[in-house]
Amino acid sequence: xxxxxxxxxxxxxxxxxxxxxxxxxxxxxxxxxxxxxxxxxxxxxxxxxxxxxxxxxxxxxxxxxxxxxxxxxxxxxxxxxxxxxxxxxxxxxxxxxxxxxxxxxxxxxxxxxxxxxxxxxxxxxxxxxxxxxxxxxxxxxxxxxxxxxxxxxxxxxxxxxxxxxxxxxxxxxxxxxxxxxxxxxx
Amino acid sequence: xxxxxxxxxxxxxxxxxxxxxxxxxxxxxxxxxxxxxxxxxxxxxxxxxxxxxxxxxxxxxxxxxxxxxxxxxxxxxxxxxxxxxxxxxxxxxxxxxxxxxxxxxxxxxxxxxxxxxxxxxxxxxxxxxxxxxxxxxxxxxxxxxxxxxxxxxxxxxxxxxxxxxxxxxxxxxxxxxxxxxxxxxxxxxxxxxxxxxxxxxxxxxxxxxxxxxxxxxxxxxxxxxxxxxxxxxxxxxxxxxxxxxxxxxxxxxxxxxxxxxxxxxxxxxxxxxxxxxxxxxxxxxxxxxxxxxxxxxxxxxxxxxxxxxxx
Numbered sequence: 001x002x003x004x005x006x007x008x009x010x011x012x013x014x015x016x017x018x019x020x021x022x023x024x025x026x027x028x029x030x031x032x033x034x035x036x037x038x039x040x041x042x043x044x045x046x047x048x049x050x051x052x053x054x055x056x057x058x059x060x061x062x063x064x065x066x067x068x069x070x071x072x073x074x075x076x077x078x079x080x081x082x083x084x085x086x087x088x089x090x091x092x093x094x095x096x097x098x099x100x101x102x103x104x105x106x107x108x109x110x111x112x113x114x115x116x117x118x119x120x121x122x123x124x125x126x127x128x129x130x131x132x133x134x135x136x137x138x139x140x141x142x143x144x145x146x147x148x149x150x151x152x153x154x155x156x157x158x159x160x161x162x163x164x165x166x167x168x169x170x171x172x173x174x175x176x177x178x179x180x181x182x183x184x185x186x
Numbered sequence: 187x188x189x190x191x192x193x194x195x196x197x198x199x200x201x202x203x204x205x206x207x208x209x210x211x212x213x214x215x216x217x218x219x220x221x222x223x224x225x226x227x228x229x230x231x232x233x234x235x236x237x238x239x240x241x242x243x244x245x246x247x248x249x250x251x252x253x254x255x256x257x258x259x260x261x262x263x264x265x266x267x268x269x270x271x272x273x274x275x276x277x278x279x280x281x282x283x284x285x286x287x288x289x290x291x292x293x294x295x296x297x298x299x300x301x302x303x304x305x306x307x308x309x310x311x312x313x314x315x316x317x318x319x320x321x322x323x324x325x326x327x328x329x330x331x332x333x334x335x336x337x338x339x340x341x342x343x344x345x346x347x348x349x350x351x352x353x354x355x356x357x358x359x360x361x362x363x364x365x366x367x368x369x370x371x372x373x374x375x376x377x378x379x380x381x382x383x384x385x386x387x388x389x390x391x392x393x394x395x396x397x398x399x400x401x402x403x404x405x406x407x408x409x410x411x412x413x414x415x416x417x418x419x420x421x422x423x424x425x426x427x428x429x430x431x432x433x434x435x436x437x438x439x440x441x442x443x444x445x446x447x448x449x450x451x452x453x454x455x456x457x458x459x460x461x462x463x464x465x466x467x468x469x470x471x472x473x474x475x476x477x478x479x480x481x482x483x484x485x486x487x488x489x490x491x492x493x494x495x496x497x
Contacts, residue, residue: 027257027309034302050288051348058295062331065301065324 002046009046013039024083026071034064051125190277190351192285198274201283205273208423208445209415210235212452219460242408250312250401258310262406264303265413268296272420277351279433279440289350290342293424294335297380300417301327304382304389307410308398319397323389325467326379329474330386334376336482340369340489341428350424354432363429365492368485370429372478374455377425381418384455385462386470422451 012035019032041056072081087093121127133140157164164171213235221231249255275282275289286292301324308320342348344366345356353362363370379386382398390397402410426432426447433440435447 025254027254027306031257031260031302031306050286051291054288054291054295058291058298061295061302062298065298065305065327068305069321069324 006043006046009039009043012036013043021086023086026075026084026086027068029086030064030068030071034061037064047124048120049124049128052128190280190282190285190354193281193283195283197281198283201273201278202270204445205270205416205419205423206412208448208452209412209419211449212419212456213415215453216456216459219456223460238411239408242404242411245404245407247406248401248403253312253401254310256310257306258406261303261306261308261310262402262409262413264306265300266409266416268299268303269413269416269420272296272417273423275350276420276423276427276444277354277432278444279442281441282351285351286349288348290338290348290353290428294338297334297376297421298331300380301331304398307402308389311398311401313401315395315400316398316402318394319389319391319400322391322394322397322467323382326386326389326470329467329470330376330379333372333474333478333482334379336479336486337369337372337376338428340366340482340486343486343489344493346493350427350432354427354434357431357434361429361431361434366429366485366489368481369489370425372482373425373429374451375478377418377421378455381414381421383414383418384459385465388464388466391464418455419448419452422455423448425451 014036016032016035016039020029020036023029023032037060038057041053041060044053044056047053075084129137214232217231217234218228219231220234221228272293274284275286275292277285304323305320308316308318308323311317341353341356341362344362345353347353347356356362375386378384382389388394388397390399394400399407399410423444426444430447430451431443433443435443438446
């Protein structure tokens, strides 16, 4: 049963990965990529990593739902509302993709995988976290809020309708005309 | 440990029937209240779900020019599927269809799936108003999703578990709604948001000619309408699990209490709906990010301090 689920999910992941480059619509390409990631996330459930599997599905769908907006907004001359090709520079792209696949697949197949020593931990999610992060856990926990604060700060500074653009150097002023009035003032 | 047992998958059709039944009852109540507000007899409104079903089942499907049929089909059919998958992790008293150790994250992942589905319905029709509706939904989702995630965190922290059955068991002494009212309020608002319903239904609003519903007809329209009502119902049932003690209650068996509480929560939402204005996505961003998010973070902090103090 687990074998069957694995092969079906792998098939879906690879097929929708191929679809990303062979469809002619930005919306289809984005959601094909989402489907590919979801299949990989569900495959994680086969390792009994329930939390990681479900959270991968959550993150990938959320990310692709937002990504679709940007892809359609910025890709191509005709903001991706018309059919368009998903590949550029076909020959080199093909070579790079095939080369990467061969290297990664060869690694997975040729590496001498160790036999299991000891029993799996009770809480596999915590064990994976420890194994990957180890003594860097504190650093990672600190870095993520700093990164997030940086993103928010950059947005606040860059936003055309934000207060820095509207008030200039006079942040002490209480009011200034809104560039893009909201609601009743519109 | 929690007295909740996983029941055979053969019960799944019965569970689906219960979900659809409760959703239909809520839609009937909504129809009745709408009829009363219009000065028509109540009876004219109660039959609304049945009449609308009969009408849409006989209606021919209308197709727009070069619609993306595949994506539209995924979005249209997906909403009901998501609602059913959400309902599967709700413990009905001592029985649950899927006793997932990460049921809470499962629920969260599914309500994020709604982001994709609603946008796909809007995109797939190749119609301007439908696309506007799809984009409106994503903007609205950006406002409610983060507060919702932290509102879900509060009961999980208090119960020290992501399993819905454990969260119900942890409320044996005191329902979570009593000491995490902010999280419950935020949850209810987000529930209305991901169901594209009530004050947060501008993605299907009349001002954009029905938004994502603009060019849907027949069975497609029925599936989206039913999807919204079942999402609301499944969300209410999950809210009962997280905050209102699940199947806890005197005399009656647990599953009746879950259904009763879900019905009461739904009825309250339906009754409130007519008293609230439509909230456009761009108007709620500031309130969500500057108001609801810090408040619900404070709620999680209070819960965490209580949990640490208790242990």
